[in-house]
Amino acid sequence: MTEKKEKILKAALTLFTNDGYNATSTSKVSKEAGVSEGLIFRHFRNKEGLLNAILEEGEKQAKVLFADIVMESEPKEVIRKTLEIGQVMKKNPKEAHFWKLQYKIKWETERYGGKKMEPLHMALRNAFEKLGYAQPAKEAELILINLDGMALHFFLDPDFDLEGQVSFLRSKYEV
Amino acid sequence: MTEKKEKILKAALTLFTNDGYNATSTSKVSKEAGVSEGLIFRHFRNKEGLLNAILEEGEKQAKVLFADIVMESEPKEVIRKTLEIGQVMKKNPKEAHFWKLQYKIKWETERYGGKKMEPLHMALRNAFEKLGYAQPAKEAELILINLDGMALHFFLDPDFDLEGQVSFLRSKYEV
DNA sequence: TGTTTTTATGTGAGTACTTACTTATTGTAC
DNA sequence: GTACAATAAGTAAGTACTCACATAAAAACA
Incomplete structure (x- = not known):
């Protein structure tokens, strides 16, 4: 588990929990995590994959x-x-x-x-x-x-x- | 209350309830109601106004x-x-x-x-x-x-x- | 009453912007 | 130098919402 991957998970947990899944875009997650948007898809394949990981x-x-x-x-x-x-x-x-x-x-x-x-x-x-x-x-x-x-x-x-x-x-x- | 306005309300109630508010686009509502999308905004000003009416x-x-x-x-x-x-x-x-x-x-x-x-x-x-x-x-x-x-x-x-x-x-x- | 003027209802194409996701390229650790 | 981590710059489709315009209904006036 790389450092940036963990930052994505943490940011997504916060945003999904506070704003909801549909109201949270992958772009928002990447900004909150301080990471490029593409990295999310490299690590989790798609938005649903990120949710499942959490x-x-x-x-x-x-x-x-x-x-x-x-x-x-x-x-x-x-x-x-x-x-x-x-x-x-x-x-x-x-x-x-x-x-x-x-x-x-x-x-x-x-x-x-x-x-x-x-x-x-x-x-x-x-x-x-x-x-x-x-x-x-x-x-x-x-x-x-x-x-x-x-x-x-x-x-x-x-x-x-x-x-x-x-x-x-x-x-x-x-x- | 016109017929089409009621169709919008009915369609939105169904879609919001089944799919959720954020996952339901105004375009979907208009199609389900058989109505032009612009009419939603004429009657309810914006998507949130539609939700409030319901x-x-x-x-x-x-x-x-x-x-x-x-x-x-x-x-x-x-x-x-x-x-x-x-x-x-x-x-x-x-x-x-x-x-x-x-x-x-x-x-x-x-x-x-x-x-x-x-x-x-x-x-x-x-x-x-x-x-x-x-x-x-x-x-x-x-x-x-x-x-x-x-x-x-x-x-x-x-x-x-x-x-x-x-x-x-x-x-x-x-x- | 019939005619005109206003208002309410409705459309369809367009707006700028966001969406999830891809691809080509670069950095980096062993 | 190869394998993986990460990015920047895209893409096409979708988003909420606006606009110019058409039609139907209601009101005002003759």
């Missing part, structure tokens, strides 16, 4: 983030850690960039996100099962739906009180 | 949709009707178009959606208060966050089981 990098980061939750054996801890994913974003802005980009791309291009949440879903299902909940699968799905809803507000509504909502949920689940 | 029309529809919930006096009915908003979308595809566009625009352009959910939030807050919940405001916010999460899956995940999730939530709130 998305793949984000997926790797997500796996690391999820690993800690999936490997947790204490069911209440699984739920608590899941609910607190948002706090991680506040501390780690690059992780937040990747997440935000996921949602932006999902809505802008409607390319289906794949099954990358599946391991988390499984871990939650098992946790709720161990805790004796009547419908563990639905409970797990509800938490993930909640996470998506909170992400919308966290990323797009500057007045959203993330911590307040998370602690409210923690008290609901007693975790 | 958004305003959607806001009117949303007010009608919310009115029925806000005026409901039975607290459990307020919650049930709110949870069942998604079912309305399934029956009324044009309403669904407007909703989907709201989310697409929100993520694509990050223009703040305004306070159009405020009356619904209020109604829910009062409902939870009457039912003796400890934190009615947080409960109301949670329901709206849930709605946003379900919307993501409803519009973008073809396998999402909306009815299953809604009836699960209804059983949770006993409504």
Whole structure:
């Protein structure tokens, strides 16, 4: 990975996340990266290839983030850690960039996100099962739906009180 | 409102909702509407004006949709009707178009959606208060966050089981 | 009423500029 | 000196938007 290639990736992540994929031209990316436009196509073949490279990098980061939750054996801890994913974003802005980009791309291009949440879903299902909940699968799905809803507000509504909502949920689940 | 003006609005609603705002050119809209491109600018001044016209029309529809919930006096009915908003979308595809566009625009352009959910939030807050919940405001916010999460899956995940999730939530709130 | 004048609606070709992408050429490290 | 990194200068197609002009509808006046 050359230095300029990394600069392209960084610039594209910023611009795609802030302005959106379609609203960001390869020319803008090259200027932001301080690089000739042609270099983008040499390294990534086309604009979509650049997007895919960023998305793949984000997926790797997500796996690391999820690993800690999936490997947790204490069911209440699984739920608590899941609910607190948002706090991680506040501390780690690059992780937040990747997440935000996921949602932006999902809505802008409607390319289906794949099954990358599946391991988390499984871990939650098992946790709720161990805790004796009547419908563990639905409970797990509800938490993930909640996470998506909170992400919308966290990323797009500057007045959203993330911590307040998370602690409210923690008290609901007693975790 | 002339016939051609309405055709432009209809075509733009479809294209903006399916392909996104930035990915839809005024030329595409004019072709879909069977109208000269210049007419778009005669009626709406620019592309953003066209978007605003559609958004305003959607806001009117949303007010009608919310009115029925806000005026409901039975607290459990307020919650049930709110949870069942998604079912309305399934029956009324044009309403669904407007909703989907709201989310697409929100993520694509990050223009703040305004306070159009405020009356619904209020109604829910009062409902939870009457039912003796400890934190009615947080409960109301949670329901709206849930709605946003379900919307993501409803519009973008073809396998999402909306009815299953809604009836699960209804059983949770006993409504 | 019929005629003229104004206004609203509509077109199609053109504007300057941007888009994603290509190609030919040069720099550079081993 | 070869393989790769990088650039500058292109390309054709597309972009939002404008303009001069045509037609239809409405208003004003005789």
